[in-house]
Amino acid sequence: MTESVLNDLxxxxxxxxxxxxxxxxxxxxxxxxxxxxxxxxxxxDLDPEIDDVDDPDVDAILTSLSDILSVSEDRWRAIVDExxxxxxxxxxxxxxxxxxxxxxxxxxxxxxxxxxxxxxxxAGATSFPDALVHVQLTPELEVEDIEIVSDDxxxxxxxxxx
Numbered sequence: 001m002t003e004s005v006l007n008d009l010x011x012x013x014x015x016x017x018x019x020x021x022x023x024x025x026x027x028x029x030x031x032x033x034x035x036x037x038x039x040x041x042x043x044x045d046l047d048p049e050i051d052d053v054d055d056p057d058v059d060a061i062l063t064s065l066s067d068i069l070s071v072s073e074d075r076w077r078a079i080v081d082e083x084x085x086x087x088x089x090x091x092x093x094x095x096x097x098x099x100x101x102x103x104x105x106x107x108x109x110x111x112x113x114x115x116x117x118x119x120x121x122x123a124g125a126t127s128f129p130d131a132l133v134h135v136q137l138t139p140e141l142e143v144e145d146i147e148i149v150s151d152d153x154x155x156x157x158x159x160x161x162x
Contacts, residue, residue: 005048009058018065019044027051033069035108037076043110057115064139065113068120071141080106082143083122083135090146100127117144 009029013022019031029046046065048056071079084102102124109132110121118141122133128148136145 005050005056005058009046009048009056009061012058012062013046013065016062016066018062018069033065033111035069035071035111037071037073038108040108042108045110045112047112047114049114053115060115060139061113064115064118065111067139067141068111068113068118068137075141079135079137079141079143083133083146086143086146087133087148102127106133 006024006027006029010022010024013019013029013031019029019033022029022031024030025045027047027050031044032041033044034040035042044065046061048058048061050056080103083106087102105124105127106122107125108120109123110119112119112121116139118137118139120135120137122135124131124133131148131150134147134149135143136147138144
C-alpha cells in the first residue's frame with residue numbers, strides 16, 4: 001500500500017503542475033515550487049504519513065499544497081506579521097536585534113504538507129543565523145505553532161535517524 005499511495009501522490013502532483021521535478025524520497029514526495037506571495041522558490045515535502053495513517057488523504061494534501069502556494073500576498077503578509085509578533089513577544093529584547101526587521105529577514109525556504117497541517121520553514125539570515133523557524137499552519141492557513149530550531153537540534157535529529 002505504501003508504494004501505491006506514494007505513486008498516486010506523485011502522479012497527481014505531477015499532473016497538477018504544482019511542483020517542479022517531483023520525485024519519491026523514502027516515504028514522501030518532494031520537489032520545488034514557487035511560493036508566489038513570498039516571491040521565493042521553496043523545497044516542498046508532501047508527507048502522507050503512511051506509517052501513522054491507515055488511509056492517507058491525498059486529496060487533502062494536494063488541496064493544502066495548492067492553498068499555500070496560491071495564498072494571496074495580503075494573507076501571506078498577515079501570516080508573517082503574526083509570526084513576527086509571536087516571536088518578538090516570546091523572546092527577550094536581547095535575543096533579537098531591534099535593528100533587524102524580522103518581516104524582511106525571515107524568508108520561506110521550505111514547505112511540508114500533511115493532510116491536516118502545513119509546516120513552513122523560514123530562514124532568518126541575520127536574526128537566526130544558526131536556526132530555522134518552523135511554523136505550523138492549519139489547513140485554513142492559520143498559525144498554530146511556532147518553533148525556532150537550532151542547527152544543533154536538526155543535526156541531533158539526523159543522527160537519531162542513522
